[in-house]
Amino acid sequence: MSRSRIFLLAALAIAAIGFAVIAGTGISKNLVYYWSPNDIAHAGDKAYGATIRLGGQVAPGSVHMGNGSMLDFEVTDRRATVHVKSNGVPPQMFREGIGVVVEGTMTRAGYFQSDRLMVSHNNEYRAPKAGEQIDAKKLIKSTKGIE
């Protein structure tokens, strides 16, 4: 066998082992991008103090705008709910029911203090339905009768 084919086998072996370690072993379980509200509920003392990310859905009906850019809402994964206080302007996509990832710390007072709010949308992209398209001309006409 030629020398370069030995290199081929060696490279493929390293690649396969590397992939197996990342995909097949416990390493992947240690890679946590965000905690769910349920993870925080079950983490006990580990949840407090450190800067972590919390991910979940903005609970419908929980969003309250405070003074300035203060924002209050609840993040839920349908098993547990965490109250979040966020300062910083939320992205335009922020709304009730959408996915969010917030970065900050869990406080002893029982809420999550965040200074970085990210919106996480799903893989669906929809054209507006025919009836939902806003027709500016119709809108102008509709206000004509207002006195």
Added chain:
Amino acid sequence: MAANPRFPKLPHALMTLGVICLLVGSYLGLFVAPPEHYMGEVQRIMYVHVPTAWNWMLSVLFAFGAAMAFLFTSDFKWDARLEAGLEVGALLGFLLCCQGAIWAKPTWGVWWDWDPRLTSTAVLLCSFAGILALRRFVDDPPKRAVLCSVATIIAAVDLPIVYFSVRWWNSLHQMQSSPATVSSQFHLPLRLNAFGILFLMSGFIAMRSRIASQRLSEELAPPPQEFAEELA
């Protein structure tokens, strides 16, 4: 018409076809397709971002195939193709990250975050940039070809990790879309631009590997007579 070696026909035809597809697809995407229900006009960047992502993955796969073919055959035409795949892969990966950041700021609220999808993509882009730097450092063509092939095969392990990152771990980046999760009005511009970038990329790779093989044949040629005597 005589064949012009500086402007070969196949890459020329592929690039022309690619530009036509991209022009028509982008026109449909920007002016004909409706804006997305929640995202609005910002969603239109999808028509370049998603085709770039698909073709970037194909270019990495091409580089991986060329690296294996070189080590298997020891034929330098595969080393030239590897060089082309690496360069085009680095270019598409760079474009992908820029487009992603532009789309992320108005929708997610941040330009970048260390999410598994974004991080694994950045790792692969940096590996390709590193292998391209390695190519400039090694002067001996056989040594350079073997080193770069081995490095490319190992770097390509990251490609399935990029693909599965959104399924294996929780991430900011959404999962892969499918025709069922994307309105049918968005399909045509998306597909036209995907073929556009595919043809353009294939033209680039064909052109770039010709340049690389010309340089390689000069490097591998025996020295001219007078130098050979001097060396002896």
